[in-house]
Amino acid sequence: LVQLVESGGDSVEAGGSLTLSCVASGYVFSTSQMGWFRQVSGKEREAVSATYTGNGRTYYADSVKGRFTVSQDDPKATLYLKLTNLKPEDTAMYYCAATPGQYWRSVRATDWLNQTMYGHWGQGTQVTVSS
Secondary structure, three states: OOEEEEEOOOEEEOOOOEEEEEEEEOOOHHHEEEEEEEEOOOOOOEEEEEEEOOOOEEEEOOOOOOOEEEEEEOOOOEEEEEEOOOOHHHOEEEEEEEEEOOOOOOOOHHHHOOHHHOOEEOOOEEEEEEO
């Protein structure tokens, strides 16, 4: 059974930083497509980042480039998202997603960031940024 468990969400002031974690289980973490997405209540879920864990290749949404960074710890089967220089508009529920056992080598970056490409989702962790 594939499970993704996010943690690390918190309330912070603008300009602050957080690191979110996504602990994966039930599949081979080190060769999978994984993504971070976020959603504000009442709005559509949007992509934050997409990563192939086999080589660390990562794409970021334009809104977070230069501020958010993905990293991974294979022995811990954990994907991290470091959020820096946070803005009030970053306030959202952040979700981890995975499609195990695939490498979208020839797939466009825009498709890596497409939520329909992911088959498994975590329950989310809330990030709130105050001004």
